Amino acid sequence: xxxxxxxxxISGSGKRGFLLPKLDVPVIDDILKDIPSRExxxxxxxxxxxxxxxxxxxxxxxxxxxxxxxxxxxxxxxxYNPKINEKLASTKEFLSSHPEASEDLTQGSLKILKxxxxxxxxITGMDAYTLQPSAGAQGELVGMLLIRACLEERGNPRKIVxxxxxxxGTNPSSAHACGYRVQEIKSNESGTVDVEDLKKNMTEDVAxxxxxxxxxxxxxxxxxxxxxxxxxxxxxxxxxxxxxxxALIGMCRPxxxxxxxIHLNLHKTFSTPHGGGGPGxxxxxxxxxxxxxxxxxxxxTKNGIFHLNMERPxxxxxxxxxxxxxxxxxxAMVYILSLGPTGLKEISEVAVLNSNYxxxxxxxxxxxxxxxxxxxxxxxxxxxxxxxxxNNIDIAKRLIDYDVHPPTMSFPLIVQGALMIEPTExxxxxxxxxxxxxxxxxxxxxRNNPExxxxxxHVSYVRRLDETSAARNPVxxxxxNRNDEIQGS
Amino acid sequence: MSYISLSEKDKKEMLAKIGISSVDELFCSIPDDLKVKxxxxxxxxxxxPELTRQIEEIANQNSYHHFLSFLGAGAYSHVIPSVVDYLxxxxxxxxxxxxxxxxxxxxxxxxxxxxxTLICQLTGMxxxxxxxxxxxxxxxxxxxxAHRLKSRPKILVAKSVHPQYREVIRTxxxxxxxxxxxxxYSDRGEVDFKDLNKKLDEDTSAVLIQxxxxxxxxxxxxxxxxxxxxxxxxxxxxxxxxxxxxxxxxPGNLGADIVTGEGQSFGLHLSFGGPYLGxxxxxxxxxxxxxxxxxxxxxxxxxxxxxxxxLSTREQHxxxxxxxxxxxxxxxxxxxxxxxxxxxxxxxxxxxxxxxNIQKTNYARDKITQIKGIKPRFRxxxxxxxxxxxxxxxxDIDTFLQEKGIxxxxxxxxxxxxxxxxxxxxxxxxxxxxDIDRFIGHLEEAxx
Numbered sequence: 001x002x003x004x005x006x007x008x009x010i011s012g013s014g015k016r017g018f019l020l021p022k023l024d025v026p027v028i029d030d031i032l033k034d035i036p037s038r039e040x041x042x043x044x045x046x047x048x049x050x051x052x053x054x055x056x057x058x059x060x061x062x063x064x065x066x067x068x069x070x071x072x073x074x075x076x077x078x079x080y081n082p083k084i085n086e087k088l089a090s091t092k093e094f095l096s097s098h099p100e101a102s103e104d105l106t107q108g109s110l111k112i113l114k115x116x117x118x119x120x121x122x123i124t125g126m127d128a129y130t131l132q133p134s135a136g137a138q139g140e141l142v143g144m145l146l147i148r149a150c151l152e153e154r155g156n157p158r159k160i161v162x163x164x165x166x167x168x169g170t171n172p173s174s175a176h177a178c179g180y181r182v183q184e185i186k187s188n189e190s191g192t193v194d195v196e197d198l199k200k201n202m203t204e205d206v207a208x209x210x211x212x213x214x215x216x217x218x219x220x221x222x223x224x225x226x227x228x229x230x231x232x233x234x235x236x237x238x239x240x241x242x243x244x245x246x247a248l249i250g251m252c253r254p255x256x257x258x259x260x261x262i263h264l265n266l267h268k269t270f271s272t273p274h275g276g277g278g279p280g281x282x283x284x285x286x287x288x289x290x291x292x293x294x295x296x297x298x299x300x301t302k303n304g305i306f307h308l309n310m311e312r313p314x315x316x317x318x319x320x321x322x323x324x325x326x327x328x329x330x331x332a333m334v335y336i337l338s339l340g341p342t343g344l345k346e347i348s349e350v351a352v353l354n355s356n357y358x359x360x361x362x363x364x365x366x367x368x369x370x371x372x373x374x375x376x377x378x379x380x381x382x383x384x385x386x387x388x389x390x391n392n393i394d395i396a397k398r399l400i401d402y403d404v405h406p407p408t409m410s411f412p413l414i415v416q417g418a419l420m421i422e423p424t425e426x427x428x429x430x431x432x433x434x435x436x437x438x439x440x441x442x443x444x445x446x447r448n449n450p451e452x453x454x455x456x457x458h459v460s461y462v463r464r465l466d467e468t469s470a471a472r473n474p475v476x477x478x479x480x481n482r483n484d485e486i487q488g489s
Numbered sequence: 490m491s492y493i494s495l496s497e498k499d500k501k502e503m504l505a506k507i508g509i510s511s512v513d514e515l516f517c518s519i520p521d522d523l524k525v526k527x528x529x530x531x532x533x534x535x536x537x538p539e540l541t542r543q544i545e546e547i548a549n550q551n552s553y554h555h556f557l558s559f560l561g562a563g564a565y566s567h568v569i570p571s572v573v574d575y576l577x578x579x580x581x582x583x584x585x586x587x588x589x590x591x592x593x594x595x596x597x598x599x600x601x602x603x604x605x606t607l608i609c610q611l612t613g614m615x616x617x618x619x620x621x622x623x624x625x626x627x628x629x630x631x632x633x634x635a636h637r638l639k640s641r642p643k644i645l646v647a648k649s650v651h652p653q654y655r656e657v658i659r660t661x662x663x664x665x666x667x668x669x670x671x672x673x674y675s676d677r678g679e680v681d682f683k684d685l686n687k688k689l690d691e692d693t694s695a696v697l698i699q700x701x702x703x704x705x706x707x708x709x710x711x712x713x714x715x716x717x718x719x720x721x722x723x724x725x726x727x728x729x730x731x732x733x734x735x736x737x738x739x740p741g742n743l744g745a746d747i748v749t750g751e752g753q754s755f756g757l758h759l760s761f762g763g764p765y766l767g768x769x770x771x772x773x774x775x776x777x778x779x780x781x782x783x784x785x786x787x788x789x790x791x792x793x794x795x796x797x798x799x800l801s802t803r804e805q806h807x808x809x810x811x812x813x814x815x816x817x818x819x820x821x822x823x824x825x826x827x828x829x830x831x832x833x834x835x836x837x838x839x840x841x842x843x844x845x846n847i848q849k850t851n852y853a854r855d856k857i858t859q860i861k862g863i864k865p866r867f868r869x870x871x872x873x874x875x876x877x878x879x880x881x882x883x884x885d886i887d888t889f890l891q892e893k894g895i896x897x898x899x900x901x902x903x904x905x906x907x908x909x910x911x912x913x914x915x916x917x918x919x920x921x922x923x924d925i926d927r928f929i930g931h932l933e934e935a936x937x
Contacts, residue, residue, distance in 0.1 A: 275822025322762025
């Protein structure tokens with residue numbers, strides 16, 4: 001395959017990729033007189049339209065993506081992204097709406113937001129939603145801010161947030177951003193929250209427990225009711241991370257388990273594309289008690305007309321400008337309406353079936369630290385292959401040679417050398433079987449020919465990349481003159 | 490609709506392999522009393538034609554697009570070349586995850602690397618990240634970053650910074666031993682230097698300003714940064730209208746330590762406020778406290794150039810509660826659109842775009858402020874927005890203009906009660922001279 005240069009390297013003085021209409025107002029010559037202006041931007045690209053189109057088309061062909069094949073990245077819910085989502089999100093009336101336009105001119109957009117809130121309430125059993133958070137992590141931040149605001153009003157914001165050792169890194173980071181100290185809760189031998197450890201740590205200094213259900217092993221917290229009761233008994237709140245909602249949709253609802261706050265990842269469970277790392281959307285659902293603290297504005301309906309209510313004296317405030325990632329919310333709404341109640345339940349049924357099929361098919365080839373029943377994902381490790389000097393990274397890189405995207409690596413932290421596999425519900429048996437076959441071949445190769453794994457991938461656009469030197473000697477931008485690069489900062 | 494790819498036969502074979510007879514058995518870890526007994530209370534499934542019809546009916550309840558509009562205030566109407574929509578709709582860009590496996594994500598990674606370079610060139614900074622959520626959360630992340638670097642308890646934020654950005658800064662900092670104090674604005678609509686001088690003390694971590702500011706006025710970054718540095722604080726510059734980079738001196742060349750802002754103007758539709766694009770850049774000595782994902786260049790085992798996500802020891806998945814930010818998913822696809830936009834316009838195109846914005850805006854401002862009953866509220870130089878002060882009640886004028894099919898601007902009275910009857914007007918290259926003249930004509934009528 002042709003090596004695609006950086007755009008800066010094919011730039012040629014005077015070339016244009018786009019023309020503006022001629023300026024049609026009289027020119028004010030000395031307009032820049034009192035303003036610090038710049039002549040031209042040194043090194044900025046100058047290329048033609050066709051060069052831009054080829055540049056990005058060629059680069060696109062070096063990406064693996066869900067439209068191309070199986071992408072079992074655990075905890076990321078890489079399901080197929082329906083094309084109708086994209087089409088309806090490019091409706092002109094939505095694309096061209098200004099966020100500061102008055103309510104009477106944007107009733108359609110407000111209706112989309114309100115309808116989505118209602119749908120999410122019913123799906124999750126929560127009482128109210130904000131759609132403002134831009135992604136899951138911002139949703140977590142909002143959730144923890146709500147809890148803190150409510151506790152402050154009760155007189156004591158408390159000091160500690162409890163988080164299981166299997167949690168995503170965003171959980172402790174979000175809790176910390178709200179001024180809380182993080183206390184880790186141990187997992188027991190089945191990989192779930194150790195209830196005794198929770199009891200011991202759940203004091204009146206604890207503001208909340210952040211729990212992911214099913215957890216990052218794909219295991220449902222069977223004692224979730226008991227867990228939430230323990231937290232509530234001491235006046236704490238339960239934050240439920242909805243990253244794994246794909247396992248539960250239509251089957252059970254966080255609101256019925258005792259969760260006080262949850263966030264959803266619309267770019268995971270609700271099929272809006274990931275876009276190579278966003279935009280996502282992280283709506284936060286709450287029980288009544290926390291509703292007064294939601295970010296403003298709140299959308300209200302009066303006589304069928306939608307209004308933005310800014311008068312929210314207890315609100316934690318805004319977490320971003322305007323109304324959140326509106327188009328992402330719209331895509332999620334389209335998805336929910338296209339599936340209906342039966343289709344939504346089918347998501348979790350098939351996602352869990354696919355995951356268990358993979359687990360069963362590979363259980364003799366890869367080590368499974370926790371034998372507990374899993375739902376939408378399963379976490380193997382490289383323990384067996386380690387005996388041959390092969391680790392989980394080698395396994396992942398070899399999968400690339402078999403045209404499959406690798407699973408999530410080295411997470412959760414409670415499984416050493418983890419390979420976290422989440423197939424999602426949209427995959428065919430043929431694709432699942434191809435993956436299983438590749439994994440079995442790799443297990444065989446690990447025994448017979450470990451070198452082929454350690455040198456993988458062999459057929460990709462680039463081969464294994466040196467991540468250590470990238471961090472040690474960071475080159476974070478192109479420079480006209482190579483000597484200008486940052487040296488080991 | 491259903492997006493399932495298993496046949497009944499497939500399902501049977503898979504259940505047999507697992508050794509169970511029904512899918513229900515896989516859910517036996519969920520206690521019965523938690524299971525949903527009825528169907529979810531959502532509407533029955535719709536087919537594509539039904540869904541299209543329903544969504545289009547809702548879309549038709551929007552009427553903003555019928556108007557000639559002069560709204561800006563952090564969301565700008567600019568040209569979007571067809572190449573941007575075309576290329577960004579490719580499945581290879583829409584449907585991959587964050588590039589955790591670099592060997593199969595070189596497209597995304599090289600584009601992030603190019604985006605970082607473009608942002609550095611525009612801002613005059615050494616390093617940039619892969620994106621943040623939007624300008625407002627970017628401003629908040631910059632304030633927290635400056636606080637980590639300086640460990641002083643106070644941040645000064647200019648009152649001329651976008652009101653929503655200031656709200657987000659307050660939300661992000663509310664539990665972090667960090668107080669936010671505001672700096673007044675002058676008659677010119679710029680940062681009030683006297684007030685800054687008074688408040689900028691040894692407790693101040695950073696001074697955060699916006700330029701062009703919320704009033705459209707270009708700030709004196711040079712002088713503000715110099716005073717800020719004199720007091721050993723950091724200079725943070727927020728840019729909500731990045732088209733201005735095409736013609737205004739880069740903040741990095743005027744003393745800024747951190748530059749952050751909103752990239753919506755670069756190829757993103759207005760979209761009722763999102764998804765937009767936060768960007769952030771800083772001087773290299775602050776790298777370790779920099780938030781967000783960063784792509785870096787490296788080599789593969791054959792010595793070929795390639796790109797990876799790097800310096801992740803700053804990030805939440807490694808450092809957990811000690812991370813520089815909790816951000817994970819960002820706005821990568823929006824950064825892709827901005828990259829296509831900027832590379833297409835290029836050196837000459839971006840400059841021309843900025844030139845047209847400043848020319849048209851000043852043409853409009855000069856003409857409008859000759860109308861009796863309308864005054865420019867501030868005298869400072871502006872880029873593509875300005876504040877008008879009306880003698881007669883704005884509500885009446887607004888109604889009159891709307892009857893003529895015009896949205897004349899945004900009343901700023903709610904955010905600035907002292908600016909009664911003041912309106913923020915935005916003019917971009919998307920307005921033809923005849924649009925501006927029609928606006929002027931109706932303003933004259935309205936003010937008679």
